[in-house]
Amino acid sequence: MSTVTADPSSKPRLSPRKRAQRMRWAQYAVLGIVTILAISMANWSQIQSVFFRGDMIHETLTQGLPNAFKNTIVYTLGAFVFGLVLGTMLALMRLSSVGPYRWIATTYIEFFRGLPAIVVFIAFGLLPLAFNGLVIPFDPYGTVWIALGLVGAAYMAETIRAGIQAVPKGQVEAARSLGMPTGTATRKIVLPQAFRIITPPLTNELILLVKDSSLVYILGLSAQGFELTKYGRAIANTNANLTPLVIAGFCYLLITLPLSMVVRRMEARQKKER
Protein backbone atom coordinates (compact mmCIF):
# COMPACT_ATOMS: atom_id res chain seq x y z
CA MET A 1 0.00 0.00 0.00
CA SER A 2 1.61 3.23 -1.02
CA THR A 3 -1.28 5.64 -1.37
CA VAL A 4 -0.33 9.00 0.08
CA THR A 5 -3.74 9.84 1.43
CA ALA A 6 -3.86 6.67 3.47
CA ASP A 7 -0.57 7.43 5.24
CA PRO A 8 -1.50 7.61 8.94
CA SER A 9 1.65 9.52 9.93
CA SER A 10 0.85 12.69 7.87
CA LYS A 11 -1.28 15.39 9.51
CA PRO A 12 -4.97 15.22 8.52
CA ARG A 13 -5.57 17.87 5.82
CA LEU A 14 -8.18 20.53 6.52
CA SER A 15 -11.14 20.81 4.24
CA PRO A 16 -11.10 23.92 2.00
CA ARG A 17 -14.00 25.36 3.95
CA LYS A 18 -12.19 25.04 7.28
CA ARG A 19 -9.02 26.56 5.82
CA ALA A 20 -10.90 29.58 4.46
CA GLN A 21 -12.51 30.04 7.86
CA ARG A 22 -9.12 30.11 9.61
CA MET A 23 -7.75 32.60 7.11
CA ARG A 24 -10.68 34.88 7.84
CA TRP A 25 -10.08 34.69 11.61
CA ALA A 26 -6.41 35.53 11.06
CA GLN A 27 -7.37 38.61 9.04
CA TYR A 28 -9.77 39.84 11.72
CA ALA A 29 -7.07 39.33 14.35
CA VAL A 30 -4.51 41.43 12.44
CA LEU A 31 -7.05 44.18 11.91
CA GLY A 32 -7.93 44.21 15.60
CA ILE A 33 -4.30 44.41 16.75
CA VAL A 34 -3.46 47.26 14.37
CA THR A 35 -6.54 49.21 15.49
CA ILE A 36 -5.71 48.81 19.18
CA LEU A 37 -2.10 49.88 18.60
CA ALA A 38 -3.17 52.96 16.63
CA ILE A 39 -5.67 54.03 19.24
CA SER A 40 -3.31 53.55 22.18
CA MET A 41 -0.32 55.23 20.53
CA ALA A 42 -2.00 58.24 18.94
CA ASN A 43 -1.99 61.60 20.68
CA TRP A 44 -5.69 62.27 20.47
CA SER A 45 -5.77 65.78 21.83
CA GLN A 46 -3.12 66.86 19.33
CA ILE A 47 -4.97 65.22 16.45
CA GLN A 48 -8.14 66.98 17.47
CA SER A 49 -6.46 70.38 17.77
CA VAL A 50 -4.86 70.04 14.32
CA PHE A 51 -7.80 68.62 12.33
CA PHE A 52 -10.94 69.46 14.29
CA ARG A 53 -10.26 72.60 16.36
CA GLY A 54 -13.48 74.08 17.66
CA ASP A 55 -12.80 77.79 17.06
CA MET A 56 -11.38 77.00 13.60
CA ILE A 57 -14.52 75.10 12.72
CA HIS A 58 -16.54 78.09 13.80
CA GLU A 59 -14.41 80.56 11.85
CA THR A 60 -14.45 78.47 8.68
CA LEU A 61 -18.21 77.95 8.77
CA THR A 62 -19.04 81.58 9.39
CA GLN A 63 -16.51 83.58 7.37
CA GLY A 64 -17.75 82.69 3.92
CA LEU A 65 -18.14 78.95 3.44
CA PRO A 66 -21.52 79.22 1.69
CA ASN A 67 -20.02 81.61 -0.85
CA ALA A 68 -17.05 79.31 -1.48
CA PHE A 69 -19.38 76.33 -1.79
CA LYS A 70 -21.52 78.24 -4.27
CA ASN A 71 -18.43 79.27 -6.25
CA THR A 72 -17.22 75.68 -6.56
CA ILE A 73 -20.60 74.70 -7.95
CA VAL A 74 -20.83 77.67 -10.30
CA TYR A 75 -17.30 77.14 -11.63
CA THR A 76 -17.96 73.44 -12.15
CA LEU A 77 -21.37 73.72 -13.79
CA GLY A 78 -20.30 76.51 -16.14
CA ALA A 79 -17.24 74.54 -17.19
CA PHE A 80 -19.36 71.40 -17.62
CA VAL A 81 -21.88 73.12 -19.90
CA PHE A 82 -19.14 74.80 -21.93
CA GLY A 83 -17.20 71.52 -22.13
CA LEU A 84 -20.30 69.55 -23.11
CA VAL A 85 -21.15 71.86 -26.02
CA LEU A 86 -17.56 72.01 -27.22
CA GLY A 87 -17.10 68.28 -26.60
CA THR A 88 -20.19 67.42 -28.68
CA MET A 89 -18.87 69.58 -31.50
CA LEU A 90 -15.46 67.91 -31.29
CA ALA A 91 -17.04 64.43 -31.23
CA LEU A 92 -19.07 65.19 -34.37
CA MET A 93 -15.94 66.64 -36.00
CA ARG A 94 -13.99 63.48 -35.17
CA LEU A 95 -16.67 61.43 -36.92
CA SER A 96 -16.98 63.84 -39.84
CA SER A 97 -16.30 62.72 -43.39
CA VAL A 98 -14.35 65.94 -43.92
CA GLY A 99 -10.69 65.12 -43.25
CA PRO A 100 -9.51 68.49 -41.85
CA TYR A 101 -12.34 68.47 -39.25
CA ARG A 102 -11.15 65.09 -38.05
CA TRP A 103 -7.54 66.26 -37.87
CA ILE A 104 -8.42 69.44 -35.97
CA ALA A 105 -10.55 67.55 -33.47
CA THR A 106 -7.96 64.81 -32.97
CA THR A 107 -5.18 67.36 -32.46
CA TYR A 108 -7.26 69.32 -29.98
CA ILE A 109 -8.25 66.22 -28.01
CA GLU A 110 -4.73 64.80 -27.86
CA PHE A 111 -3.29 68.20 -26.94
CA PHE A 112 -5.58 68.93 -24.03
CA ARG A 113 -5.63 65.36 -22.75
CA GLY A 114 -1.85 65.24 -22.75
CA LEU A 115 -1.47 68.50 -20.85
CA PRO A 116 -1.69 68.88 -17.07
CA ALA A 117 -4.79 70.96 -16.41
CA ILE A 118 -2.76 73.21 -14.13
CA VAL A 119 -0.66 74.36 -17.09
CA VAL A 120 -3.82 75.57 -18.78
CA PHE A 121 -4.80 77.47 -15.63
CA ILE A 122 -1.38 79.10 -15.33
CA ALA A 123 -1.65 80.15 -18.97
CA PHE A 124 -5.10 81.63 -18.40
CA GLY A 125 -3.83 83.46 -15.33
CA LEU A 126 -1.19 85.11 -17.52
CA LEU A 127 -3.34 85.80 -20.58
CA PRO A 128 -4.67 89.23 -19.51
CA LEU A 129 -1.08 90.33 -18.82
CA ALA A 130 0.36 88.86 -22.00
CA PHE A 131 -2.35 90.31 -24.24
CA ASN A 132 -2.63 93.87 -23.17
CA GLY A 133 -6.22 94.90 -22.73
CA LEU A 134 -7.71 91.40 -23.14
CA VAL A 135 -10.86 91.11 -21.08
CA ILE A 136 -12.51 87.74 -20.55
CA PRO A 137 -16.23 88.29 -19.86
CA PHE A 138 -17.79 87.39 -16.48
CA ASP A 139 -14.39 87.52 -14.81
CA PRO A 140 -13.44 85.51 -12.85
CA TYR A 141 -16.18 83.03 -13.76
CA GLY A 142 -15.61 83.28 -17.50
CA THR A 143 -11.91 82.56 -17.10
CA VAL A 144 -12.53 79.46 -15.02
CA TRP A 145 -15.33 78.22 -17.25
CA ILE A 146 -13.16 78.49 -20.35
CA ALA A 147 -9.97 77.10 -18.80
CA LEU A 148 -11.70 74.17 -17.12
CA GLY A 149 -14.14 73.67 -20.01
CA LEU A 150 -11.39 73.51 -22.63
CA VAL A 151 -9.76 70.63 -20.79
CA GLY A 152 -13.04 68.91 -19.92
CA ALA A 153 -14.19 69.14 -23.55
CA ALA A 154 -11.27 67.01 -24.70
CA TYR A 155 -12.26 64.17 -22.37
CA MET A 156 -15.98 64.57 -22.96
CA ALA A 157 -15.46 64.52 -26.74
CA GLU A 158 -13.98 61.03 -26.52
CA THR A 159 -16.82 59.87 -24.27
CA ILE A 160 -19.46 61.33 -26.58
CA ARG A 161 -17.81 59.85 -29.67
CA ALA A 162 -17.83 56.41 -28.04
CA GLY A 163 -21.51 56.94 -27.17
CA ILE A 164 -22.40 57.88 -30.73
CA GLN A 165 -20.58 54.82 -32.04
CA ALA A 166 -22.41 52.62 -29.53
CA VAL A 167 -25.76 53.48 -31.17
CA PRO A 168 -26.51 50.58 -33.54
CA LYS A 169 -26.07 51.34 -37.21
CA GLY A 170 -29.62 50.17 -37.88
CA GLN A 171 -30.90 53.26 -36.06
CA VAL A 172 -29.38 55.60 -38.63
CA GLU A 173 -30.55 53.36 -41.45
CA ALA A 174 -34.11 53.35 -40.12
CA ALA A 175 -34.05 57.15 -39.78
CA ARG A 176 -32.58 57.65 -43.25
CA SER A 177 -35.03 55.16 -44.80
CA LEU A 178 -37.85 57.37 -43.49
CA GLY A 179 -36.36 60.27 -45.45
CA MET A 180 -34.54 62.06 -42.64
CA PRO A 181 -31.44 63.94 -43.76
CA THR A 182 -28.19 63.15 -41.91
CA GLY A 183 -28.46 66.16 -39.60
CA THR A 184 -32.01 65.35 -38.50
CA ALA A 185 -31.12 61.69 -37.96
CA THR A 186 -28.16 62.74 -35.83
CA ARG A 187 -30.11 65.23 -33.72
CA LYS A 188 -33.36 63.30 -33.28
CA ILE A 189 -32.23 59.69 -33.27
CA VAL A 190 -28.51 59.24 -32.64
CA LEU A 191 -27.61 61.93 -30.08
CA PRO A 192 -30.53 61.29 -27.70
CA GLN A 193 -29.59 57.61 -27.57
CA ALA A 194 -25.87 58.34 -27.33
CA PHE A 195 -26.38 60.70 -24.41
CA ARG A 196 -28.49 58.18 -22.61
CA ILE A 197 -25.72 55.62 -22.97
CA ILE A 198 -23.08 58.05 -21.74
CA THR A 199 -24.94 59.69 -18.85
CA PRO A 200 -22.93 57.64 -16.31
CA PRO A 201 -19.48 58.45 -17.77
CA LEU A 202 -20.50 62.09 -18.25
CA THR A 203 -21.51 62.26 -14.60
CA ASN A 204 -18.08 60.87 -13.77
CA GLU A 205 -16.66 63.70 -15.84
CA LEU A 206 -18.69 66.12 -13.75
CA ILE A 207 -17.16 64.65 -10.59
CA LEU A 208 -13.69 65.13 -12.03
CA LEU A 209 -14.55 68.74 -12.85
CA VAL A 210 -15.73 69.36 -9.29
CA LYS A 211 -12.31 68.28 -8.09
CA ASP A 212 -10.41 70.08 -10.87
CA SER A 213 -12.18 73.33 -10.04
CA SER A 214 -9.77 73.48 -7.09
CA LEU A 215 -7.05 74.41 -9.58
CA VAL A 216 -8.57 77.87 -9.54
CA TYR A 217 -6.19 78.57 -6.65
CA ILE A 218 -3.53 79.31 -9.32
CA LEU A 219 -5.45 82.35 -10.52
CA GLY A 220 -5.21 85.63 -8.71
CA LEU A 221 -8.73 86.00 -7.35
CA SER A 222 -10.45 88.37 -4.97
CA ALA A 223 -11.89 86.78 -1.83
CA GLN A 224 -15.35 86.93 -3.42
CA GLY A 225 -14.15 84.53 -6.11
CA PHE A 226 -12.63 81.96 -3.75
CA GLU A 227 -13.93 78.43 -4.05
CA LEU A 228 -13.67 75.73 -1.42
CA THR A 229 -9.97 74.88 -1.73
CA LYS A 230 -8.70 78.43 -1.95
CA TYR A 231 -11.02 79.53 0.83
CA GLY A 232 -10.00 76.71 3.15
CA ARG A 233 -6.34 77.16 2.33
CA ALA A 234 -6.41 80.89 3.09
CA ILE A 235 -7.77 80.37 6.61
CA ALA A 236 -5.54 77.33 7.16
CA ASN A 237 -2.44 79.32 6.18
CA THR A 238 -3.11 82.27 8.47
CA ASN A 239 -3.78 79.98 11.44
CA ALA A 240 -1.31 77.17 10.69
CA ASN A 241 -4.13 74.69 11.25
CA LEU A 242 -5.66 72.03 9.05
CA THR A 243 -9.24 72.25 10.28
CA PRO A 244 -10.45 74.57 7.46
CA LEU A 245 -9.08 72.15 4.85
CA VAL A 246 -10.84 69.25 6.53
CA ILE A 247 -14.08 71.17 6.27
CA ALA A 248 -13.40 72.06 2.63
CA GLY A 249 -12.69 68.40 1.91
CA PHE A 250 -15.91 67.40 3.60
CA CYS A 251 -17.80 69.84 1.38
CA TYR A 252 -16.31 68.22 -1.74
CA LEU A 253 -17.49 64.83 -0.53
CA LEU A 254 -20.93 66.31 0.01
CA ILE A 255 -21.04 67.01 -3.73
CA THR A 256 -19.13 64.04 -5.17
CA LEU A 257 -20.43 61.12 -3.11
CA PRO A 258 -24.09 61.53 -4.09
CA LEU A 259 -23.00 61.90 -7.73
CA SER A 260 -20.99 58.66 -7.54
CA MET A 261 -23.98 56.94 -6.03
CA VAL A 262 -26.19 58.16 -8.86
CA VAL A 263 -23.64 56.89 -11.39
CA ARG A 264 -23.52 53.48 -9.78
CA ARG A 265 -27.31 53.29 -9.74
CA MET A 266 -27.53 54.27 -13.43
CA GLU A 267 -24.87 51.75 -14.42
CA ALA A 268 -26.67 48.98 -12.57
CA ARG A 269 -29.92 49.87 -14.30
CA GLN A 270 -28.32 49.96 -17.75
CA LYS A 271 -26.74 46.58 -17.09
CA LYS A 272 -30.15 45.17 -16.24
CA GLU A 273 -31.70 46.60 -19.38
CA ARG A 274 -29.28 44.85 -21.74
Next chain:
Amino acid sequence: MATHQVSREVVITVDDLKKAFGQNEVLKGITTSIHRGEVVCVIGPSGSGKSTFLRCLNLLEQPTSGKVVVDGVEVTDPDCDIDKVRADMGMVFQQFNLFPHLSVLDNCTIAQVTVRKSNKAEAEKRARSNLERVGLLDKEAAFPGQLSGGQQQRVAIARALSMEPKLMLFDEPTSALDPELVGDVLSVMRKLASEGMTMFVVTHEMAFARDVADRVIFMDGGYIVEEGHPDEVIGNPQHQRTRAFLDRVLNPTSVGQIGGEDEAYAERHQSEPEADGDGDISTLSPGQPGQIGRST
Protein backbone atom coordinates in the same frame (compact mmCIF):
# COMPACT_ATOMS: atom_id res chain seq x y z
CA MET B 1 -53.44 33.22 -54.83
CA ALA B 2 -52.88 36.90 -55.43
CA THR B 3 -56.27 38.54 -55.37
CA HIS B 4 -55.27 42.14 -55.99
CA GLN B 5 -54.82 44.19 -59.12
CA VAL B 6 -51.42 44.70 -60.70
CA SER B 7 -51.28 47.64 -63.05
CA ARG B 8 -48.97 47.98 -66.01
CA GLU B 9 -47.48 51.12 -64.49
CA VAL B 10 -43.83 50.58 -63.61
CA VAL B 11 -42.77 51.82 -60.17
CA ILE B 12 -39.16 50.61 -60.02
CA THR B 13 -36.84 49.85 -62.90
CA VAL B 14 -33.52 48.16 -62.19
CA ASP B 15 -31.03 48.03 -65.04
CA ASP B 16 -27.80 46.02 -64.88
CA LEU B 17 -27.33 46.78 -61.18
CA LYS B 18 -23.92 45.84 -59.80
CA LYS B 19 -22.56 46.16 -56.30
CA ALA B 20 -19.15 45.21 -54.97
CA PHE B 21 -17.78 45.46 -51.44
CA GLY B 22 -14.09 45.89 -52.17
CA GLN B 23 -13.11 42.88 -54.24
CA ASN B 24 -16.27 41.00 -53.33
CA GLU B 25 -18.80 41.46 -56.15
CA VAL B 26 -22.14 40.75 -54.51
CA LEU B 27 -24.55 41.84 -57.27
CA LYS B 28 -23.34 40.94 -60.72
CA GLY B 29 -25.90 42.56 -62.97
CA ILE B 30 -29.54 42.63 -61.89
CA THR B 31 -32.24 43.72 -64.31
CA THR B 32 -35.92 43.70 -63.43
CA SER B 33 -38.88 45.98 -62.80
CA ILE B 34 -41.72 46.25 -60.30
CA HIS B 35 -45.24 47.37 -61.19
CA ARG B 36 -47.73 49.37 -59.17
CA GLY B 37 -49.69 47.10 -56.85
CA GLU B 38 -47.37 44.18 -57.40
CA VAL B 39 -46.09 41.96 -54.59
CA VAL B 40 -42.62 40.64 -55.43
CA CYS B 41 -40.95 38.11 -53.16
CA VAL B 42 -37.21 37.54 -53.34
CA ILE B 43 -35.94 34.17 -52.21
CA GLY B 44 -32.48 32.64 -52.27
CA PRO B 45 -29.71 31.25 -50.12
CA SER B 46 -28.01 33.25 -47.42
CA GLY B 47 -25.31 35.52 -48.80
CA SER B 48 -26.74 35.54 -52.31
CA GLY B 49 -27.16 39.34 -52.23
CA LYS B 50 -30.89 39.69 -51.49
CA SER B 51 -30.47 42.31 -48.77
CA THR B 52 -27.89 44.18 -50.79
CA PHE B 53 -30.28 44.27 -53.76
CA LEU B 54 -33.10 45.62 -51.60
CA ARG B 55 -30.85 48.20 -49.96
CA CYS B 56 -29.62 49.42 -53.32
CA LEU B 57 -33.21 50.38 -54.16
CA ASN B 58 -33.29 53.14 -51.54
CA LEU B 59 -29.56 53.71 -51.62
CA LEU B 60 -28.78 52.43 -48.14
CA GLU B 61 -26.07 50.79 -50.24
CA GLN B 62 -24.51 52.82 -53.03
CA PRO B 63 -24.54 50.69 -56.21
CA THR B 64 -21.22 50.31 -57.98
CA SER B 65 -22.84 50.63 -61.39
CA GLY B 66 -26.18 50.29 -63.14
CA LYS B 67 -29.38 52.24 -62.93
CA VAL B 68 -32.26 52.29 -60.46
CA VAL B 69 -35.32 54.40 -61.30
CA VAL B 70 -38.07 54.86 -58.72
CA ASP B 71 -41.30 56.52 -59.83
CA GLY B 72 -39.51 58.22 -62.69
CA VAL B 73 -36.65 59.50 -60.52
CA GLU B 74 -33.23 58.04 -61.20
CA VAL B 75 -31.91 57.45 -57.68
CA THR B 76 -28.50 56.38 -58.98
CA ASP B 77 -28.06 59.89 -60.39
CA PRO B 78 -25.62 61.61 -57.97
CA ASP B 79 -27.77 64.77 -58.00
CA CYS B 80 -30.96 62.97 -57.01
CA ASP B 81 -32.67 64.14 -53.81
CA ILE B 82 -32.61 60.72 -52.19
CA ASP B 83 -34.31 61.85 -48.96
CA LYS B 84 -37.39 62.76 -50.95
CA VAL B 85 -37.46 59.38 -52.68
CA ARG B 86 -36.93 57.53 -49.39
CA ALA B 87 -39.81 59.36 -47.73
CA ASP B 88 -42.16 57.73 -50.26
CA MET B 89 -40.60 54.31 -49.83
CA GLY B 90 -41.25 52.43 -46.60
CA MET B 91 -38.64 50.02 -45.33
CA VAL B 92 -39.00 47.25 -42.75
CA PHE B 93 -35.85 45.67 -41.32
CA GLN B 94 -35.13 42.21 -40.04
CA GLN B 95 -34.12 43.68 -36.64
CA PHE B 96 -37.13 46.10 -36.52
CA ASN B 97 -34.86 49.09 -35.72
CA LEU B 98 -37.53 50.94 -33.79
CA PHE B 99 -36.28 54.05 -32.01
CA PRO B 100 -35.95 52.82 -28.42
CA HIS B 101 -35.96 56.31 -26.85
CA LEU B 102 -39.36 57.17 -28.37
CA SER B 103 -42.81 55.86 -27.55
CA VAL B 104 -44.66 53.77 -30.11
CA LEU B 105 -46.71 56.80 -31.12
CA ASP B 106 -43.63 59.04 -31.43
CA ASN B 107 -41.90 56.37 -33.51
CA CYS B 108 -44.77 56.77 -35.97
CA THR B 109 -44.87 60.58 -35.92
CA ILE B 110 -41.23 61.69 -35.82
CA ALA B 111 -40.59 61.39 -39.54
CA GLN B 112 -43.97 62.87 -40.41
CA VAL B 113 -43.13 65.93 -38.32
CA THR B 114 -39.46 66.33 -39.26
CA VAL B 115 -39.60 65.26 -42.91
CA ARG B 116 -43.18 65.83 -44.07
CA LYS B 117 -43.59 68.90 -41.83
CA SER B 118 -47.03 67.69 -40.77
CA ASN B 119 -48.41 69.30 -37.64
CA LYS B 120 -48.49 67.18 -34.52
CA ALA B 121 -52.23 66.54 -34.45
CA GLU B 122 -52.34 65.40 -38.07
CA ALA B 123 -49.29 63.21 -37.58
CA GLU B 124 -50.78 61.56 -34.50
CA LYS B 125 -54.05 60.93 -36.28
CA ARG B 126 -52.26 59.18 -39.12
CA ALA B 127 -50.05 57.28 -36.69
CA ARG B 128 -53.07 56.03 -34.74
CA SER B 129 -54.93 54.90 -37.81
CA ASN B 130 -51.87 52.89 -38.89
CA LEU B 131 -51.36 51.45 -35.42
CA GLU B 132 -54.97 50.33 -35.61
CA ARG B 133 -54.23 48.73 -38.97
CA VAL B 134 -51.53 46.56 -37.38
CA GLY B 135 -53.70 45.90 -34.31
CA LEU B 136 -51.59 47.81 -31.78
CA LEU B 137 -53.55 50.97 -31.08
CA ASP B 138 -53.58 50.09 -27.37
CA LYS B 139 -49.76 50.17 -27.27
CA GLU B 140 -49.28 53.75 -28.45
CA ALA B 141 -47.84 54.88 -25.10
CA ALA B 142 -45.50 51.89 -24.71
CA PHE B 143 -41.81 51.97 -25.50
CA PRO B 144 -40.29 49.47 -27.95
CA GLY B 145 -38.40 47.67 -25.18
CA GLN B 146 -41.72 46.73 -23.57
CA LEU B 147 -43.05 44.95 -26.68
CA SER B 148 -42.54 41.46 -28.04
CA GLY B 149 -40.59 41.04 -31.27
CA GLY B 150 -43.76 40.50 -33.26
CA GLN B 151 -45.33 43.63 -31.82
CA GLN B 152 -42.18 45.63 -32.52
CA GLN B 153 -42.17 44.52 -36.13
CA ARG B 154 -45.84 45.50 -36.52
CA VAL B 155 -45.05 48.91 -35.06
CA ALA B 156 -42.18 49.17 -37.54
CA ILE B 157 -44.68 48.50 -40.32
CA ALA B 158 -47.04 51.13 -38.91
CA ARG B 159 -44.13 53.58 -38.67
CA ALA B 160 -43.34 53.06 -42.35
CA LEU B 161 -47.02 53.26 -43.35
CA SER B 162 -47.45 56.54 -41.46
CA MET B 163 -45.36 58.21 -44.17
CA GLU B 164 -48.01 57.04 -46.67
CA PRO B 165 -45.39 55.44 -48.89
CA LYS B 166 -46.00 54.47 -52.49
CA LEU B 167 -44.23 51.16 -51.97
CA MET B 168 -42.82 49.08 -49.16
CA LEU B 169 -39.54 47.19 -48.90
CA PHE B 170 -39.28 44.29 -46.43
CA ASP B 171 -35.96 42.63 -45.57
CA GLU B 172 -36.72 39.27 -43.97
CA PRO B 173 -39.31 40.82 -41.64
CA THR B 174 -40.03 37.60 -39.77
CA SER B 175 -36.56 36.03 -39.57
CA ALA B 176 -35.74 37.45 -36.13
CA LEU B 177 -39.07 36.40 -34.60
CA ASP B 178 -40.00 33.49 -32.39
CA PRO B 179 -42.05 31.06 -34.54
CA GLU B 180 -45.33 31.72 -32.75
CA LEU B 181 -45.07 35.47 -33.50
CA VAL B 182 -44.45 35.12 -37.23
CA GLY B 183 -48.13 34.68 -38.06
CA ASP B 184 -49.24 38.08 -36.75
CA VAL B 185 -46.68 39.91 -38.86
CA LEU B 186 -47.44 37.90 -41.97
CA SER B 187 -51.16 38.50 -41.64
CA VAL B 188 -50.54 42.25 -41.45
CA MET B 189 -48.49 41.93 -44.64
CA ARG B 190 -51.19 39.86 -46.31
CA LYS B 191 -53.72 42.56 -45.49
CA LEU B 192 -51.42 45.23 -46.92
CA ALA B 193 -51.04 43.23 -50.11
CA SER B 194 -54.77 42.79 -50.46
CA GLU B 195 -55.21 46.55 -50.08
CA GLY B 196 -53.06 47.00 -53.17
CA MET B 197 -49.74 48.09 -51.65
CA THR B 198 -46.72 47.62 -53.88
CA MET B 199 -44.43 45.34 -51.92
CA PHE B 200 -40.90 44.06 -52.39
CA VAL B 201 -40.25 41.33 -49.85
CA VAL B 202 -37.09 39.37 -49.11
CA THR B 203 -38.33 36.31 -47.27
CA HIS B 204 -37.80 32.69 -46.36
CA GLU B 205 -41.54 32.17 -45.79
CA MET B 206 -42.35 30.02 -48.79
CA ALA B 207 -46.04 29.72 -47.92
CA PHE B 208 -46.34 33.50 -47.85
CA ALA B 209 -44.50 33.82 -51.17
CA ARG B 210 -46.66 31.16 -52.76
CA ASP B 211 -49.95 32.63 -51.54
CA VAL B 212 -49.36 36.37 -51.74
CA ALA B 213 -46.67 37.08 -54.32
CA ASP B 214 -47.53 38.02 -57.87
CA ARG B 215 -43.96 37.22 -58.79
CA VAL B 216 -41.12 35.36 -57.13
CA ILE B 217 -37.47 36.15 -57.83
CA PHE B 218 -34.91 33.48 -57.02
CA MET B 219 -31.44 34.92 -56.50
CA ASP B 220 -28.17 33.06 -56.18
CA GLY B 221 -24.57 34.17 -56.42
CA GLY B 222 -25.44 37.77 -57.27
CA TYR B 223 -27.73 36.97 -60.17
CA ILE B 224 -31.45 36.54 -60.69
CA VAL B 225 -31.50 32.86 -61.60
CA GLU B 226 -35.21 32.54 -62.15
CA GLU B 227 -38.29 34.73 -61.80
CA GLY B 228 -41.96 34.33 -62.49
CA HIS B 229 -45.32 33.39 -61.00
CA PRO B 230 -44.96 31.56 -57.66
CA ASP B 231 -46.64 28.50 -59.12
CA GLU B 232 -43.79 28.38 -61.63
CA VAL B 233 -40.77 29.29 -59.51
CA ILE B 234 -41.82 27.51 -56.32
CA GLY B 235 -44.23 24.95 -57.73
CA ASN B 236 -42.24 23.94 -60.81
CA PRO B 237 -38.71 25.39 -60.73
CA GLN B 238 -36.80 25.17 -63.99
CA HIS B 239 -33.26 25.50 -62.68
CA GLN B 240 -31.33 22.93 -60.71
CA ARG B 241 -30.12 25.62 -58.27
CA THR B 242 -33.68 26.71 -57.53
CA ARG B 243 -34.73 23.12 -57.01
CA ALA B 244 -31.80 22.45 -54.68
CA PHE B 245 -32.56 25.59 -52.66
CA LEU B 246 -36.27 24.86 -52.35
CA ASP B 247 -35.50 21.30 -51.41
CA ARG B 248 -33.31 22.50 -48.55
CA VAL B 249 -35.84 25.06 -47.38
CA LEU B 250 -38.94 22.88 -47.65
CA ASN B 251 -37.29 19.72 -46.26
CA PRO B 252 -34.78 21.12 -43.80
CA THR B 253 -34.42 17.87 -41.86
CA SER B 254 -33.77 15.52 -44.77
CA VAL B 255 -30.10 14.77 -45.40
CA GLY B 256 -28.13 12.75 -47.90
CA GLN B 257 -29.55 14.50 -50.95
CA ILE B 258 -26.52 16.64 -51.50
CA GLY B 259 -24.81 15.66 -54.68
CA GLY B 260 -24.23 16.57 -58.27
CA GLU B 261 -24.76 20.24 -58.93
CA ASP B 262 -25.55 20.81 -55.31
CA GLU B 263 -21.94 20.03 -54.43
CA ALA B 264 -20.75 22.66 -56.85
CA TYR B 265 -23.10 25.05 -55.08
CA ALA B 266 -21.70 24.18 -51.68
CA GLU B 267 -18.14 24.68 -52.88
CA ARG B 268 -18.90 28.05 -54.35
CA HIS B 269 -20.39 29.22 -51.10
CA GLN B 270 -17.50 27.99 -49.03
CA SER B 271 -15.16 30.28 -50.86
CA GLU B 272 -17.19 33.33 -49.90
CA PRO B 273 -15.82 35.42 -47.08
CA GLU B 274 -18.11 36.20 -44.15
CA ALA B 275 -20.68 33.54 -44.92
CA ASP B 276 -21.96 33.88 -41.35
CA GLY B 277 -25.69 34.49 -41.17
CA ASP B 278 -26.75 36.78 -43.95
CA GLY B 279 -24.12 39.42 -43.39
CA ASP B 280 -26.74 41.98 -42.50
CA ILE B 281 -24.90 44.96 -41.05
CA SER B 282 -28.03 46.20 -39.32
CA THR B 283 -27.60 43.39 -36.80
CA LEU B 284 -24.38 44.81 -35.36
CA SER B 285 -24.65 44.99 -31.61
CA PRO B 286 -23.68 48.15 -29.74
CA GLY B 287 -20.40 48.38 -27.93
CA GLN B 288 -20.10 48.12 -24.18
CA PRO B 289 -20.90 51.54 -22.79
CA GLY B 290 -19.48 50.54 -19.43
CA GLN B 291 -15.98 51.15 -20.74
CA ILE B 292 -16.59 54.69 -21.97
CA GLY B 293 -14.99 57.63 -20.23
CA ARG B 294 -12.09 58.11 -17.82
CA SER B 295 -12.47 56.83 -14.29
CA THR B 296 -12.70 59.10 -11.30
